[in-house]
Amino acid sequence: MYSNEAGVRKNSDYYIYTASVQAKKAFFYPTYVGYFYYEPTYYLHRNSYDSFLIMHVKKGSCYIEVDNHTQYVEKDQIVFLDCYKPHTYYTHTGWEAEWLHFDGPTAREYFHMVTSITGLVVTLKDTYIFEKYLHKIYLMFHENKPIKEALVSQYITNILTELLLSRENTAAGSSSSNIADEIIAYINEHLCENMTLEALSSRASLSPYYFTRMFKSETGFTPHEYIIASRINSAKFLLKNTNSSVKEICFRTGFASESAFCSTFKKWEKCTPSAYRNHVEK
Known part of the structure; x- marks a missing residue:
């Protein structure tokens, strides 16, 4: 036309x-x-x-x-x-x-x-x-x-x-997105280890305050939220695809205790790890 x-x-x-x-x-x-x-x-x-x-x-x-x-x-x-x-x-x-x-x-x-x-x-x-x-x-x-x-x-x-x-x-975008990508790769590689905001921001050569703002801008998560989300996703995979106990999965995904794992899992998924596994198996 x-x-x-x-x-x-x-x-x-x-x-x-x-x-x-x-x-x-x-x-x-x-x-x-x-x-x-x-x-x-x-x-x-x-x-x-x-x-x-x-x-x-x-x-x-x-x-x-x-x-x-x-x-x-x-x-x-x-x-x-x-x-x-x-x-x-x-x-x-x-x-x-x-x-x-x-x-x-x-x-x-x-x-x-x-x-x-x-x-x-x-x-x-x-x-x-x-x-x-x-x-x-x-x-x-x-x-x-x-x-x-x-x-x-x-x-x-x-x-x-x-x-x-x-x-x-774009200079600003390049710096922020590259830093976020590197930190995400580091988190995924060290998921079962203790990772503090100070350690991650130091790795990025940024202050904790600026690092948190930059990371959230790039991912939609704070660094702590991203770590928890990654651990929960890893736990869900293990609950669905292995016979490992809840306690074993807790420590394999970086949680300090079984009680901390169960309470965090319930907060994010609205059910306990055992209930999640039972629902998947039905």
Whole structure:
């Protein structure tokens, strides 16, 4: 379908898609897909558009405005917008872009994970994989191919994964995420040992206060919560898959006493270890 929108060249095309009820419940799904050539006069403001937008600038440049903040976007950069919020984009020079409006049950979480570090404009060191899957989605519609919703969802997931990995190219994100990854690996390797906040923060070369804030920002857990969650998950595996006694499992997963293990397990799982094992075996 060719565009009649003001400020968009006539050879620009777009496609509208209505996802199935199943896709809306389970998948990422496209709502609009297109490739536009924007004139220097182009200006758009929306209060809401009920989707998320990923736009790859192929040529030229533009500006985006969200929350009274303006950002300049140039060739090879990627815009990631929450279009449920008021937003504006425009250009003085014209630009060319391949774009995808999409949504899904976890779209907002992905949006927050990416933009909390990179902001709304993302620069990838290598755009090959990102471009490959964005263009695959466009070609499905452009060439009138059958739309396989699970496959399109996979393509969108691949695109979002590339944007998430771009956080490692951002100085702040790189430092925090690498430290968190190293500490998580250390915790998993020493799960049955006593690990204090002071020891972990020292290993990260950070103060306990800053380390705790950084770790929670990256994982959603405090260091102590992550250790307990990992120990409980390990205990659940052993309860389901071995004949080891509750006492043996307690010490194999790093708890100081059987009573501490049972009370913590009940707090997290709302049942005792024995009750959990019996429920699994039924």
